[in-house]
Amino acid sequence: MQGHGHPQPAQPPPTGALVLVRVLLVGLSVFSIGFLAWTMLLRLAIVTRKSLDWGLLVAALAADVLSIVLLGSEPGDDVHTGGGYLGLTLLLGTLVASIVYYLAAEIRHYQQLRQDGYGGRPPAAYGYPQPGRPPAPYMGTTVPQHTPPPMPHTPVPQPHTPPPMPHTPVPQPPHTPPPGQRPTPARIDQVRAELDELSDYLRKHDEGGR
Structure with a gap:
């Protein structure tokens, strides 16, 4: 259930109207030589309510009343006594201070009002967290979740693998060297001729030795 939320800030008047009011009040205070300077402060107090x-x-x-009393105590139209000078200084000082303070305070007041109304944070509804603030802790009861018990671990049987068969070497046939080649008839004839020549040479050598 939501509430009514925060009230919306008051919207400032247009800038042109504010400038016009300021010019009128300052001009009235200056033309009255400070006797109506309090009107600016009255306007400011009504606006700010401080x-x-x-x-x-x-x-x-x-200060205005005191300056009027001091200036009224002068015997003539001109100011020539200490009381008259004090009253005139007090009147002009109050005028200058009122103008400076009035303009600065009112301008700052309406600038802050515009920032709160347009550039500030939007009002948050009741029950929702506002930006910049941590959310409120939840105070409800937390229902514990049911956790199932762990299942027992059952080993899975592995398929039986037969042992490897021993490697039997294959017998190789015995190596038989190739049979020797018989000499050709031409080779036999050449050997025989050489033997005949050697025999003839030896026979001749023996005969010559005798």
Whole structure:
């Protein structure tokens, strides 16, 4: 179940309208020589609703009243006493300080408002985690999952492999050298002729020796 979520931030007015209001308030304060400088701080306090701005508004009103009293105590139209100079300094100082603070604070306020409305983080719905924040831990009960018991390991029988047969060498036939070749008849005749010549030579040698 979702809630209503966060409220949407207020949308700032157009920039042109803001510039016009600032110009009017600053011009009114300057043309009144600082007697109406408190109007700028009143506008700022209403816009920002800060206690600091309300306190500055009261201080500006007190300074304006005091400066009016000091300037009114002058005997003539010209300022020539210490009280008159103090009142004039206080009036002009309050005017300058109010203008600077008013413009700076209001511009910063509306810039922050635009960033929160357009460039900021979108409002997250109820029950969903917001960006930048860790999710909340889940507080529910966790149901344990059932784990089946392990199955017993049964060895698988391996097929019987017969032992290898012994290698029997194949008998080789005995090596028979090739029969010798008989000499040809021409070779026999040549040997016989050489033997005859040798016999004749030996016979002649014996006869010559005798």
